[in-house]
Amino acid sequence: MGPHATHRCKDCLSGRIMSGGQAGRSSSSSGFPGFGDDMADMAQLHNGGPDGPQAPGGGGPSGPGREVPFKRAKRCKPYERPSSVSRNAALDRERQVMSMPWFGMDIGGTLAKLVYFEPKDITPDEANSEIETLKNIRRYLTKNSAYGKTGHRDMHLQMDNVEVRGRKGTLHFIRFPTSEMGNFLELAKSKGMATLVTTVCATGGGAFKFEDSFQREVNMKLMKFDELDSLIRGILYIETNNPTECYYFADPTSDDHCQKVPYDLSNPYPFLLVNIGSGVSVLAVHGPNKYKRITGTSLGGGTFLGLCCLLTGCNTFEEAIELATGGDNTKVDKLVRDIYGGDYGKMGLPGDLVASSFGQMNTKERRANVSREDLARATLVTITNNIGSIARMCASNEKIHNVVFVGNFLRVNPISLKLLAHAMEYWSNGTLKALFLEHEGYFGAVGCLLGFNGFLS
Numbered sequence: 151m152g153p154h155a156t157h158r159c160k161d162c163l164s165g166r167i168m169s170g171g172q173a174g175r176s177s178s179s180s181g182f183p184g185f186g187d188d189m190a191d192m193a194q195l196h197n198g199g200p201d202g203p204q205a206p207g208g209g210g211p212s213g214p215g216r217e218v219p220f221k222r223a224k225r226c227k228p229y230e231r232p233s234s235v236s237r238n239a240a241l242d243r244e245r246q247v248m249s250m251p252w253f254g255m256d257i258g259g260t261l262a263k264l265v266y267f268e269p270k271d272i273t274p275d276e277a278n279s280e281i282e283t284l285k286n287i288r289r290y291l292t293k294n295s296a297y298g299k300t301g302h303r304d305m306h307l308q309m310d311n312v313e314v315r316g317r318k319g320t321l322h323f324i325r326f327p328t329s330e331m332g333n334f335l336e337l338a339k340s341k342g343m344a345t346l347v348t349t350v351c352a353t354g355g356g357a358f359k360f361e362d363s364f365q366r367e368v369n370m371k372l373m374k375f376d377e378l379d380s381l382i383r384g385i386l387y388i389e390t391n392n393p394t395e396c397y398y399f400a401d402p403t404s405d406d407h408c409q410k411v412p413y414d415l416s417n418p419y420p421f422l423l424v425n426i427g428s429g430v431s432v433l434a435v436h437g438p439n440k441y442k443r444i445t446g447t448s449l450g451g452g453t454f455l456g457l458c459c460l461l462t463g464c465n466t467f468e469e470a471i472e473l474a475t476g477g478d479n480t481k482v483d484k485l486v487r488d489i490y491g492g493d494y495g496k497m498g499l500p501g502d503l504v505a506s507s508f509g510q511m512n513t514k515e516r517r518a519n520v521s522r523e524d525l526a527r528a529t530l531v532t533i534t535n536n537i538g539s540i541a542r543m544c545a546s547n548e549k550i551h552n553v554v555f556v557g558n559f560l561r562v563n564p565i566s567l568k569l570l571a572h573a574m575e576y577w578s579n580g581t582l583k584a585l586f587l588e589h590e591g592y593f594g595a596v597g598c599l600l601g602f603n604g605f606l607s
């Protein structure tokens with residue numbers, strides 16, 4: 151350890167989520183704390199540390215959970231002042247990341263989520279020196295709600311007057327299918343993105359998969375973040391900034407009395423986090439930097455959409471949900487009462503419980519009597535119940551009572567929201583609570599936009 155060596159590592163500096171209050175513009179050499187000075191440290195830890203870059207997810211598909219704090223603790227090593235070369239590289243990186251436009255991108259297996267920060271505190275000096283391309287990009291993103299054929303801005307989720315990296319502004323939420331990445335890059339190029347010195351904060355599998363295309367097509371560097379770190383960081387930030395973010399359902403099974411009730415998640419720990427994207431990850435979260443991925447399942451939102459398209463000939467998620475809304479899964483599934491003629495009382499299984507998903511579809515007669523709507527509904531119920539069942543077992547093993555469900559599978563999908571709410575309550579005799587968040591699938595994108603501590607490379 152040299153004369154300048156200090157013991158500093160991410161764990162020792164833990165809990166530093168960049169939120170409004172912490173992200174002052176003038177309190178560090180980099181313009182905001184936690185970036186310029188720490189960046190070299192983090193680069194050293196993540197790139198040169200004994201474990202190399204941190205792998206996303208857990209110990210393999212459905213494998214044993216990875217206890218994040220332990221992993222990080224191993225990397226903890228004495229800080230050595232970076233050489234002037236790495237310091238210059240860090241400053242370069244800082245300049246690129248600090249220059250507008252600011253994006254956070256979560257490129258998932260099905261959907262790419264783009265969060266754009268629109269600064270609203272632009273000084274006259276800044277406005278004068280701002281180049282035309284940048285103004286055009288801002289105008290294009292904020293004045294439209296559709297981009298190309300498949301890009302959408304979720305205007306109802308927009309967050310005004312928030313603070314990011316010490317600046318005040320608005321967060322805009324945009325999504326498009328990951329399969330359209332080629333067109334997205336072309337569009338970005340046509341808007342002049344390639345002429346800007348830009349680094350985009352990115353997470354999700356696509357941050358790795360498409361890194362070279364971003365560099366080649368639009369001259370953009372990706373600053374990569376782990377998807378689960380970003381997810382949690384995003385949830386904590388949005389929850390802090392939106393008092394009506396979190397809710398639960400009271401009376402979820404009653405058509406007349408079911409209602410959405412706001413829930414105060416300001417003291418969230420511990421909570422079980424179930425992220426339902428293309429696949430599903432289940433995390434036990436005990437603190438801002440303290441979580442483990444307990445398990446996952448490949449039967450997720452991608453499975454629902456894929457099977458639904460196969461079984462009904464539908465082509466979009468929205469269509470699949472609409473079909474499911476008009477369908478009856480009991481024509482497709484085999485219920486306990488189809489087997490027992492009523493309840494299986496001794497084991498506490500009510501007659502209307504699904505005993506076997508799709509269990510009626512083995513006979514020609516039954517198959518002839520089901521509609522596309524019924525098949526869509528049965529697919530939705532099958533996938534949702536399976537996730538609910540896994541979540542319940544995980545919560546019970548971990549002795550956690552609050553189960554937070556996120557991910558775009560829950561978008562425009564009240565059937566699954568209510569099924570999950572009911573399943574958690576019913577099967578736990580009221581000890582488990584299903585909680586939901588308004589920004590469903592956008593937390594990863596927000597989290598990586600905020601997360602300068604902990605970038606992968």
Ligand SMILES: Nc1ncnc2c1ncn2[C@@H]1O[C@H](COP(=O)(O)OP(=O)(O)OP(=O)(O)O)[C@@H](O)[C@H]1O
Pocket residue numbers: 257258259260261262327354355426427428429430450451452453454455467468557558559560561591
């Ligand atoms: N417009 C849409 N198009 C396609 N899928 C949608 C749409 N809206 C909601 N979904 C659902 O959301 C799922 C994707 O959710 P999300 O964006 O959270 O995951 P992802 O990041 O793509 O996946 P992963 O995290 O597993 O890589 C889809 O599989 C589908 O069930």
Ligand SMILES: CC(C)(CO)[C@@H](O)C(=O)NCCC(=O)O
Pocket residue numbers: 207210211212213258259355377427428429430431445446447448
């Ligand atoms: C692979 C990820 C983490 C990508 O987001 C997700 O799709 C997932 O958690 N799938 C389930 C994988 C498993 O079976 O554990």
